[in-house]
Amino acid sequence: MTSEVISISPGEREDKLVWQFTTNGIYTVKSRYHLSKELECDLEGETSVKAKEKQAWKTIWKLRVTAATKMFLWRACNEALPLLANMRRREVVEHSSCLVCKQEPETPGHVLWGCIAAKDVWGQGVMKVQKLSFQSDLIFDIWSRLIEILSSEELDEVAVTMRGIWSRRNNVIHGKEFKHPTPVHQHAKAELVSYREALTEDLEVKLTAPDAAVNSKEERIGIGVLIRDHHGLVIGGLRANRTLKGIPFDAEANGLLLAAAYKKIFDEESKLGDITGSGLGTTDEEVGVGTQNDIVTQSRLLGNEEYFRSCYLVNCP
Structure with a gap:
């Protein structure tokens, strides 16, 4: 039964003891020391550290920030x-000095926190x-300390500011x-405010159509009645x-004038029993409204007519 559970070597080899805490299987005092320290950590609260x-x-x-900021x-x-410090370890570059201060190796903790240029930005933020x-050269160590001190809103600002400092560093590399x-700092605050407004549940966003279709380049307008x-x-x-x-206001005025004139023609044709020319395909040339210079004059003339005193015109953007 034992042979089915543990495979037995076909050769006539003698059993031997193996120390599993070394790579070669040989027991050493050093490996035993490290093992004892690990066991002590387990007993003294390694669980709390991992927590x-x-x-x-x-x-x-x-964090209540953009997904790009969280990923960064x-x-x-x-x-x-x-x-540069990471790339130097991989022998990609020869020098790892900070691109801004030129004093210390460019580590994450230095660029985003300890550099003189970074401190100038932090000096304008959370008190x-x-x-x-x-x-620390490790951002994780810095972040672990910050979450013990700052509120959730302050952590949001710190995260966005770090990304802003990183973007500024990249601009230097690209010659900007x-x-x-x-x-x-102002850009980081503005980004944070904009994102929080977008997450507000009570925020109502309504699509507002343009008041008038104006093609400024070709100096033409589109009107619908x-x-x-x-x-x-x-x-x-x-x-x-x-x-x-x-401007759009002129186009709206022209549209109201056109609507008034068209209404009169429509009613006149309706009384005669001929409304074929007043369908949805009617054009303003058929109505006969003048150019922009005639808007005020024609509006006064139409306003004096008894017919239009009973009409109700509405501009619908």
């Missing part, structure tokens, strides 16, 4: 940013952050202007495309 690490990772995904912070905490003095700390009966049903319509140089 804190898990909490640090969870706070990243619970996750990469920074995992030491996955393309920094609690300004008073912090701890340093090195931004002053003030616009970097509908005539409804007392039930609200459409009984007539007009499409108009004409030359007009002006």
Whole structure:
């Protein structure tokens, strides 16, 4: 039965003892020392340490910031940013000095937190952050300290600011202007406010159609007129495309004038029993409204007519 559970070597080899905590299987005092330390950590609270690490990772995904900011912070905490210190370890570059201060190796903790240029940005942000003095080359260590001190809203601002500092660093690499700390901080705050407004449940976004279709380049406008009966049903319509140089207000005025003239023609044709020319395909040339210069004059003439005193015109954007 034992031979079915443990395979026995076909050769006539003697059994031997193997120490599983070394790569070669040979027992050493050093390996026993490290093993005892690990066991002590298990007894003294390694679970609480791991719990804190898990909490640090969870706070990243619970931030009220954009997905791009969360992913950036996750990469920074995992030491996955393309920094010179990381690339030098891989023998990609020869020098790893910070591109901004030229004083220390370009590590994640230095670029986003400890560099003089980064401190100038942090000096304009959260007051609690300004008073912090701890340093580390690892962003994860810094983030773990911050979550113990700052509120959730303050952590949101820190995350967005870190990404802004990183973007400024990349601009230097690509030969762009090195931004002053003030616009970097202001842009981070504006991005945070914009994102929070987008998440507001009570925010109502309504699509507002343009008041008038104006083609400024070709100096033309588009006008649409509908005539409804007392039930609200459409009984007539007009499409108009004409030359007009002006602002949308001029186009609206022209449209109201066109609607008034068209209503009169429509009613006259209806009384005669001939409404074939007043369908949805009618054009403004058939109505005969003048150009922009004639709008005021024609409006006064139409307003003096007894017919239009009983009409109700509405501009529907």
